[in-house]
Amino acid sequence: MKPIETNQEYSDYVNKKSPDSPILKNCLNAFWVGGLICTIGQFIMNFCQYKGMEQTQASTVVSIVLVACAAILTGLNIFNKIGKFAGAGSLIPITGFANSIVSPAIEYKSEGYVMGVGGKMFTVAGPVLVYGISTSVIIGMIAVLFGA
Amino acid sequence: MGFLQSIDWMQILRCFVVGGIICVIGQILIDKTKLTPARILVIYVTAGAILGGLGIYKYLIDFAGAGATVPLTGFGANLAKGAIEEVKTSGLLGAFVGGVKVSAGGIAAAVFFGYIASLLAKPKIKKQ
Amino acid sequence: MKKVGTQTVMFDHPPTIVDTASIVGPKESQGPLAKYFDQCLEDEFWGEKTWEKAESKIIKETVNMVMSKSVITGEAIDFCFAGDLLNQCISSSFGLRETNIPFFGVFGACSTFVEGMCLASCLIDGGAATNILCATSSHFCSAEKQFRFPLELGNQRPPTSQWTVTGAGAAMLASSGTGPYITCMTPGKIVDMGIKDSNNMGAAMAPAALQTLITHFKDTGRKPSYYDAIITGDLGHIGKEILIEMAETKGYNIKNNYNDCGVLIFDKESQDTHSGGSGCACVGTTFSGYFFRQLKERKLNKILLMATGALTNATSSQQGESIPGIAHAIAIEN
CATH class of the missing domain: 3.40.47.40 (Stage V sporulation protein AD)
Known part of the structure; x- marks a missing residue:
């Protein structure tokens, strides 16, 4: 090996030395867990529609039920194990959004219920709402301009 | 029994596969780009809102159902769809009201259950 | 003491390490070195309400332990050098606030322990102190909370990541003794x-x-x-x-x-x-x-x-x- 002089050389060398994540295994796990969570959502949706609910309502029920399940699993210290195994498989569905709200709420309980639970609840999920809602407002404005 | 018979199993399969693929894309982003979970979620919700705004995402929902609505892209698309629809009935005001209105259920549920969970649960170490 | 070369100091009256103490958390207790630690904890809270309190208790008890092992206590200790990873070194200052020993809070991230021993050795070699206590602590949960994500967040740790050790180590340095x-x-x-x-x-x-x-x-x-x-x-x-x-x-x-x-x-x-x-x-x-x-x-x-x-x-x-x-x-x- 040649002596390393510059930061760039070191960075290349470190990249070579650092093991990659087991991406194939991770993707496989993400695929089936993510697919399964969506499928559970689909069953809930079908059941609501079977009971005579219209689609938008049914879809809201799906969100609420999945969020509630994720909150319970987070509280029971199970969600982080699922997340460790499935990665994006549990992060990308709305369960991941719920987990990102519930986990800081629990963690920062020690800093009190107002600034701890209330304040830190959105440390991870806050940006999602900021960017999601802002984008929707911009799209709404564009829709106004073009008279959609 | 009537409920089970009413299920379109091909639709369930499409839901599973599409939902799975959307997650796999996220996994590749995590492993290849070192993006934090918060950034991945932001990318997904924004991408979903844009695809929803362009009217593309609804085809995916028609095809895969919950496979497209449950991932966070679906949340984004729903925000955009809500804004556009509300604009039709109440103009510019709708741009501000519509998005949150249709996704209020999910957001309120996450806040509420998050609060309840924090009351009941105690932080624990990861045993991994 | 005298400086040699560009940045090394040789001690004329090398301080001796009289004794050391260590307390570790449950995960370290399952590791290959478990039998060498003085005390292994069964849970990360150790009866406290928060991770931060638990870390303070760990360093406090480790310091008490090194004092009783070395039989150098109270006023016989001239100074104390301690530090940790939490903001403004609260584990050390909270853990040691009742010791009544002149206290230097030092920060060198994970190098703190040796940084403290370097400074302590200088004071002892220079004749300004007879006994000096050096201590440091870290806690997986308080470190994750401060530097990374909440523990309940379902994220994956990349293969290059490292696991913060829960525990504390302390060493008693003295001007005379049998070594090392x-x-x-x-x-x-x-x-x-x-x-x-x-x-x-x-x-x-x-x-x-x-x-x-x-x-x-x-x-x-x-x-x-x-x-x-x-x-x-x-x-x-x-x-x-x-x-x-x-x-x-x-x-x-x-x-x-x-x-x-x-x-x-x-x-x-x-x-x-x-x-x-x-x-x-x-x-x-x-x-x-x-x-x-x-x-x-x-x-x-x-x-x-x-x-x-x-x-x-x-x-x-x-x-x-x-x-x-x-x-x-x-x-x-x-």
Whole structure:
């Protein structure tokens, strides 16, 4: 090996030395867990529609039920194990959004219920709402301009 | 029994596969780009809102159902769809009201259950 | 004491390490070094309500333990050097607030333990103190909370990440005793090779360790083979390999007698700790528990203890800053 002089050389060398994540295994796990969570959502949706609910309502029920399940699993210290195994498989569905709200709420309980639970609840999920809602407002404005 | 018979199993399969693929894309982003979970979620919700705004995402929902609505892209698309629809009935005001209105259920549920969970649960170490 | 070379200090009256103490958390208790620690905890809270309180209690009890083991207590102790990773070093100052000993809070990230011992050795060698207490702590849960994500968040840890050691180590230094002695020190420079990945601390700190290591050899004229063991603090598996290879390119072969506390404290395969242990307590507990015993039993007679630190915080990494590293070395000999 040649002596390393510059930061760039070191960075290349470190990249070579650092093991990659087991991406194939991770993707496989993400695929089936993510697919399964969506499928559970689909069953809930079908059941609501079977009971005579219209689609938008049914879809809201799906969100609420999945969020509630994720909150319970987070509280029971199970969600982080699922997340460790499935990665994006549990992060990308709305369960991941719920987990990102519930986990800081629990963690920062020690800093009190107002600034701890209330304040830190959105440390991870806050940006999602900021960017999601802002984008929707911009799209709404564009829709106004073009008279959609 | 009537409920089970009413299920379109091909639709369930499409839901599973599409939902799975959307997650796999996220996994590749995590492993290849070192993006934090918060950034991945932001990318997904924004991408979903844009695809929803362009009217593309609804085809995916028609095809895969919950496979497209449950991932966070679906949340984004729903925000955009809500804004556009509300604009039709109440103009510019709708741009501000519509998005949150249709996704209020999910957001309120996450806040509420998050609060309840924090009351009941105690932080624990990861045993991994 | 006198300075030799560019950054090494040789002590004329080398302070002796009278005794050490270590308390570790449950995960470390399942690791390969478990039997060497003074006390192994069964849970991370240790009866406290918060992680921060638990960490303070760990360092407090470790300090009490080293005082009773060395039979040097209260007013016999002139000064205390302690530090940790939590903002403004609260674990140390809260843990030691009842000790009634003049207190120096020191921060060198995970190099704090050796930084404290360097400063303490100077005071003792200069005749300003007879007995000095050095301590450090870290806690996996409080560190994750402060630097990374809430524990309940379902994220994956990349293979380069390291596991913060839960525990505390303490050492009692004195002006006279039967050894082992701290014979010289090589305080490190801040070295930054532009690594930004906070999940790859070993790689960020390895260049600093290399700088200190080579300077130490040049300043003292010693060769790697002079030491029975060269030990770094928490470079982990990746950082260890980098240091070995980079030292080789500079003409120093440390393969045979070099190891890293982060590598030793956990079993990588069964404990899923990825690149190994980290945190102030990594070198603190491994030295206090394992290496000090080896020195006392004369299984090792000359070691170079080099604690490594990543001088970063949550804000700087969010702002995209690279991670400066540091490494402080002391030679401990019988």
